[in-house]
Amino acid sequence: MTATLNERKKQILKAVVVNYIVTAEPVGSRTVSRSHRMDLSSATIRNEMADLEDLGYLIQPHTSAGRIPTQLGYRYYVDNLMDLDDLSSDDELVISSSLSVEKMREIEQIINNSARVLSSATNQTSLIMGPQFQKSAFHHLRILPLDEKRSLVVLITDTGFIKNKVIEMQQQLSQHELQQVVNYLNQKLYGLTIDQVTTSLINELKRDLFRRLEILEQAFILLEESLKEEKQIRVFLGGTTNILNQPEFKDVDKIRRMLNLFEQEPLLFKILEDTSSEDDIVVKIGAENEHEDIHECTLITGTYKIHDKTSGTVGVLGPTRMDYSHVISVMRRMVNYLNQSLGS
Amino acid sequence: MTATLNERKKQILKAVVVNYIVTAEPVGSRTVSRSHRMDLSSATIRNEMADLEDLGYLIQPHTSAGRIPTQLGYRYYVDNLMDLDDLSSDDELVISSSLSVEKMREIEQIINNSARVLSSATNQTSLIMGPQFQKSAFHHLRILPLDEKRSLVVLITDTGFIKNKVIEMQQQLSQHELQQVVNYLNQKLYGLTIDQVTTSLINELKRDLFRRLEILEQAFILLEESLKEEKQIRVFLGGTTNILNQPEFKDVDKIRRMLNLFEQEPLLFKILEDTSSEDDIVVKIGAENEHEDIHECTLITGTYKIHDKTSGTVGVLGPTRMDYSHVISVMRRMVNYLNQSLGS
């Protein structure tokens, strides 16, 4: 199908897409013939555009309107026609300055901030999936008694994650008893990924441990709880109100559906996850996305790494009429930034 | 002003408010005369309504439309006319079941969940201000070394808050050295509220400590950081999309302004803070709110306590046309619940 487009058709398709991205209005033949250095009359362009419509790249909202790109048209544009955007020094400035103003230490902070920057640099909504804690390997566990009843459990992974949780224990445990349990667990769990530390494994260990010292129901509950809580990965959003600026969302009902979607973290997670496992940047246009509520949207995603492990996904979501080249450039930069600042 | 309303006017005002809350349409004299057991003709009602308009309790959107309550009208209704709502067993069920399904341990979880429940029980947007950590008193500090470079700092307050933070230290400190610092700090800071632990106090301690043992720049940075981070209180939102269901927000521009507001935590904090310091439930109608963007909204707030200290604020935000009695009832229940589950 790609082969069937001659140079002139490509130029015209590109002109329509570029123009439509900017104006959000159907593009007429006259506009194309005048504005894009094409030494052809509008009539000729009209003929070509009619062809492009037959081929499925363009569509008319109604007879006697200009054309707008179809999903296929965008796809062709992204794959074959798009010029990559050099970030303007303005954007460059905005991005790098807002990212580096403060040294941020906490992962959550970094990601939250990134989401904000990404959305404001693209004028779209951004989604960032937090690091996938589950893929990290268990390194060791420590327990710090706080007072008679409470202890702080600290879980450390090979990628440098540190999760901690306060737990309460009905039964008092001596420092020594605690230490025994902790040592046992460290020995058994070392090197497993968090995913692999299943409830059944924990139950097994529990049985095992009961045989030897018969105290520690509570110590296990804590472990189970710490893990369970981390099962659901957090998705950070930025600029959710940006979609309201897009003319394609002037309908309250569409807005509601989108915002509703944004409130459902598991769904967002699924949407992002569907795209991942690629190395570079992925562009999913319209119905290429699984989820029905974003069939009129484009999702552009990239993945970042922590310690060379694929770790999380960054996404920008907006209407299919999106400034692809710009968003892709910003995304590149963002992924780089995350790789750097989370990598260490 | 209150005294000037005779019984009949009160009944009519009440009827208009109640009706308008349900229908969101201007209420005509005929509607009032028929529906609310008033044995008066519409003409009589008309006269009374004209009076109520002169007094500032009602207003006509245009000549020859029914009346709708003014801000003053709502105020009078809330202060003098409102029947308190017995929660229907349905609501009762929804609320108590969704709150008690799981034992939640983390404060953040409890609050987040509460926000969700509150918004769905009221069909409005809910805001909950997290506990004001700053008002708690410092109890003690502990440090748990994790590996050569990192330590976990744990801060415990008298109200049972436990904050922890991982810090990195360039310089290695021996367990002994660390312990010395920690002991010193615990002694000096004990009993102060977190608010009182200012940067200047820290600097003072720092100087003091330097004189005796000259190591611990890092140890202080950590303390400063832990505290700074907690300065901004988190506001939890629930049901932000509920405002989209209200007919008064069918305008995209209004929606944008509201959602924008919701994205700015410091503003929300300020809005909630303005209402607090009361013991019971506070109703702020329309322009009674400071912030201009919610001049067409009503904010109903309550405060909850942890360990008998006033601790945070719960709010429901919606258009001035709001089911006051229902929201207030739900709010009561919510505050009770929070007092119970955070109190221990």
Place this chain on the structure above:
DNA sequence: TTTAGCACTCCAAGCTTAAGAGTGCTAAAG
């Protein structure tokens, strides 16, 4: 003091109209 009746006002919804943008087709020109 209350009520019935009536003229009047105003909005909302539907319809009509005119302007403008853009097309498809045809026939002529290159």
Place this chain on the structure above:
DNA sequence: CTTTAGCACTCTTAAGCTTGGAGTGCTAAA
């Protein structure tokens, strides 16, 4: 064979107009 000019036609959008209904205020009678 390709390109272009010209023209009739289509469709949308905005503005103006019409109409029905809801609700009022006023007056006069009960």
